[in-house]
Amino acid sequence: MLVWKHKLQPFPLASVVFFPPGYELLVPVMPNKQSIVVPKNRLLNAFDCESRARSILILRESILCLRRYLRGGGVLDHAYFPDGAVLSLLTVLKNGMAIETANIGREGAFGLFAAMYSKTSFNRCLVQLRGGLLRIPIKVLGLEFERSAHIRNLFVSYSETLLAQIQQTVACNALHTTQQKVCRWLLMMHDRADSEDLAFTHEFLAEVLGVNRKSVTLAAQVLQKAGLSIIAGAKCKFSIVPASKRLRASATPSSRSASTTF
Numbered sequence: 733m734l735v736w737k738h739k740l741q742p743f744p745l746a747s748v749v750f751f752p753p754g755y756e757l758l759v760p761v762m763p764n765k766q767s768i769v770v771p772k773n774r775l776l777n778a779f780d781c782e783s784r785a786r787s788i789l790i791l792r793e794s795i796l797c798l799r800r801y802l803r804g805g806g807v808l809d810h811a812y813f814p815d816g817a818v819l820s821l822l823t824v825l826k827n828g829m830a831i832e833t834a835n836i837g838r839e840g841a842f843g844l845f846a847a848m849y850s851k852t853s854f855n856r857c858l859v860q861l862r863g864g865l866l867r868i869p870i871k872v873l874g875l876e877f878e879r880s881a882h883i884r885n886l887f888v889s890y891s892e893t894l895l896a897q898i899q900q901t902v903a904c905n906a907l908h909t910t911q912q913k914v915c916r917w918l919l920m921m922h923d924r925a926d927s928e929d930l931a932f933t934h935e936f937l938a939e940v941l942g943v944n945r946k947s948v949t950l951a952a953q954v955l956q957k958a959g960l961s962i963i964a965g966a967k968c969k970f971s972i973v974p975a976s977k978r979l980r981a982s983a984t985p986s987s988r989s990a991s992t993t994f
Contacts (some may be wrong), residue, residue, distance in 0.1 A: 741932055771866055773813040773838050775890060780882040794865045802842060802857040809869050811843030816863025818924045819953045820940060821898075822856045831905075832917075832940040835860060837924025844887050847873035860940075861925055887991040905942060915940050 771777065771791065777786060794812065802812060802819070812819065818837050822830040833855070833856055836842055842857045842937050844972070859865070871957040876883045904916055914937060934952065 771813065771815055772817050772864070773841070773866065775838075775840050775886070776813050776866070778886055779876075780880055783876045783880050783883055787868060787872065787876065791866045791868050794867045796859045796862075796865060797842070798859055798862045800859045806853070807851055808843050808846040808853050810849055810867040811841055811870055811873050812857075813841045813866040813868070814838055814863070814924075815866050816926055817859060817865045818861035818863070818921060819865075819940075820858040820860040822858055822940075824856055829942070830856065830858075830939065831942040833901055834894055835920060836894075839924075840890055840894060843870060844873070844891065846870050848877050848884075848887055849854065861921065861930075863926065909951075910941070910943050910947040911954055912950045913943065914948060914955065917941060 755946060772787065774782065776787065776791075791813075796817075814837050815839070818835055819842050820832050820939070821834040821836065821842070822831045823833050843853065846853055851874075877887060904913055908916070917940070918930060922928070934945050934948045938948045941948070
């Protein structure tokens with residue numbers, strides 16, 4: 733059993749963190765105080781006291797470029813917890829086209845399914861909005877999942893919430909207009925971003941929504957007339973204002989309700 737003494741806050745265990753058998757090879761060198769990350773990710777902060785204390789000692793910051801793909805479609809070595817960044821889960825078709833099925837911010841993580849059962853991911857994951865991103869070895873989360881009933885309930889509950897978001901995305905893609913799809917996507921990004929301004933090209937929006945670029949441009953023009961501030965350039969900057977919330981797609985409240993319940 734590994735024991736590490738520390739005096740940092742806000743760890744629930746004020747003086748000692750215990751590492752059960754199985755961690756010896758995963759934590760060969762204990763971190764110094766400067767390398768310890770105190771996360772803002774809400775899923776991490778919902779861990780039980782012991783699991784959170786151990787996980788924080790092993791967390792490492794990742795610096796990834798915008799539009800960078802995390803490893804997907806194979807064995808995962810790490811799970812990623814957004815701490816300011818926003819990740820996009822993509823389904824890739826045979827023709828190479830990739831369509832977004834969900835996005836993940838501080839409320840969740842990418843790689844939980846791999847930690848729970850499969851050790852693999854069937855989705856590609858894209859860094860959609862740059863910001864803080866924390867990674868932790870899949871094996872560590874797997875050990876915590878096996879050890880703690882609280883972690884099991886937490887991971888399963890979040891998985892259900894993510895599934896609800898995917899179901900809403902399917903319904904939105906099938907039934908809503910491009911204008912509604914753009915509204916829903918921008919508002920979901922706004923919920924997860926640290927800024928009121930979102931910079932994306934029309935081409936990128938068309939790609940993730942699975943629609944043609946012209947329809948996105950027409951939708952943006954309608955939204956601008958309705959009060960959404962759009963600054964054109966190499967990247968269009970969307971400033972979210974109250975007027976845009978009146979255009980919220982009808983599917984959005986259900987997914988927000990599921991997230992709130994979680």
